[in-house]
Amino acid sequence: MDIKHGTNKFYFGDDPQNPDGELTYLPDDMNKLVIDSVVVNKDLRGQGLGDVLLDAAADYARENNKKLVGECPFVAKRFDEFPEKYKDVIFAEA
Incomplete structure (x- = not known):
């Protein structure tokens, strides 16, 4: 699987504007990436x-x-399941 890094996202597929799967994030000024979404094409779900x-x-x-920061429910769950x-x-408040 060839994962590419685009503007504020990681994705796979041929078209960065319409990828087969992507994780998007919002950068902030404190060296954090706030992951707000993970979406995989419905035909490819269940494959990890x-x-x-x-x-x-x-x-x-x-x-x-x-x-x-796992703002997306999927990521928050993974952080809890696999600490x-x-x-x-994982960003932790001081």
Whole structure:
């Protein structure tokens, strides 16, 4: 799976304007990425592709010293289910 990084999003598919799946985020001035949406084409759901997108965002956060905020219900649930996998990139209030 070739995950691409576009403007405020990670996605897969040939058309960045109409991808087969995407994770969108809102950057802020505190080195956080607020993930507001993860959407996968209905024909591709159930294959773990949302997790692949989240993993790409987590890898990007690690490489760029950023933290993630799971505003999207899917991401918030994954953070709760797999705290060890994401603990180093989850933003926590001080």
